[in-house]
Amino acid sequence: DIVLTQAPLSVSVTPGESASISCRSSxxxxxxxxxxxxxxxxxxxxxSPQLLIYQMxxxxxxxxxxxxxxxxxxxxxxxxxxxxxxxxGVYYCxxxxxxxxxxxxxxxxxxx
Amino acid sequence: EVKLLESGxxxxxxxxxxxxxxxxxxxxxxxxxxxxxxxxxxxxxxxxGFIRNKANGYTTEYNPSVKGRFTISRDxxxxxxxxxxxxxxxxxxxxxxxxxxxxFDYWGQGVMVTVSS
Numbered sequence: 001d002i003v004l005t006q007a008p009l010s011v012s013v014t015p016g017e018s019a020s021i022s023c024r025s026s027x028x029x030x031x032x033x034x035x036x037x038x039x040x041x042x043x044x045x046x047x048s049p050q051l052l053i054y055q056m057x058x059x060x061x062x063x064x065x066x067x068x069x070x071x072x073x074x075x076x077x078x079x080x081x082x083x084x085x086x087x088x089g090v091y092y093c094x095x096x097x098x099x100x101x102x103x104x105x106x107x108x109x110x111x112x
Numbered sequence: 113e114v115k116l117l118e119s120g121x122x123x124x125x126x127x128x129x130x131x132x133x134x135x136x137x138x139x140x141x142x143x144x145x146x147x148x149x150x151x152x153x154x155x156x157x158x159x160x161g162f163i164r165n166k167a168n169g170y171t172t173e174y175n176p177s178v179k180g181r182f183t184i185s186r187d188x189x190x191x192x193x194x195x196x197x198x199x200x201x202x203x204x205x206x207x208x209x210x211x212x213x214x215x216f217d218y219w220g221q222g223v224m225v226t227v228s229s
Contacts, residue, residue: 100175101159
C-alpha cells in the first residue's frame with residue numbers, strides 16, 4: 001500500500017496568518033496519464049470530510065482560493081493563506097492512484 | 113442536490129454481521145462509481161472499496177483489509193448502495209461513510225458501527 005506521511009501533527013495559527021501542511025508519499029503519485037493523484041481534505045469537528053484539492057493542485061468547487069496546493073511526484077504542500085476560524089479541523093491528504101486508496105494520518109489545525 | 117444518507121448502523125457482537133444501506137438522490141445513480149469509507153474515532157479515514165457504474169459492469173474493488181468479509185452491492189432500481197459486513201471484529205468499530213468520489217466528492221453524514229460484546 002502507498003503510505004502518506006503528514007507533518008506536522010498539529011499546527012496553531014493566528015487568524016490572518018498562513019499555514020502549511022506537508023504530505024509525503026512512499027511512491028510517486030504521477031499516473032501514466034500525467035495526472036498526480038493527490039487529494040486534500042478538511043474534516044471540521046463533528047462533520048464528514050470535505051474535498052479541498054483534487055489532482056494535486058485543483059481547487060474543488062466552492063473552496064475559497066485561500067487554499068492552494070503544490071508539489072512534486074512524492075512531496076506535497078497544502079498552503080492556507082489568511083487563516084480564518086472556519087478553517088479549524090483536521091486536514092488529510094489522500095491518493096487514488098491505485099488500490100487501495102489511502103489517507104495520511106492527519107494534521108490538526110487550531111486557532112491561537 | 114446530491115444527497116447520500118446512510119442507515120443500518122448500531123451495536124453488533126464480535127463475529128456477527130451487519131448490513132449498511134445508503135440512499136442516494138439528486139443524480140443519475142447508474143452513472144457513478146460508489147464507495148464506502150470508514151473512520152475509527154480520532155483516526156484517519158480508510159477506503160473500503162467501490163462498485164463501478166453501469167458502463168463498467170458494476171464490478172467491485174476492495175481494500176485487502178476487508179476483502180472476503182465485506183461485500184459492496186447496489187440496487188439501481190432503488191438508488192441504494194449496500195455494505196454487507198460479516199465476521200465483524202472490534203477493530204471494525206468506526207463511522208462508515210457512503211461516498212461518491214471525483215473532482216468533487218459527496219459524502220454522507222456517516223453511520224456508526226460498534227462491535228462489542
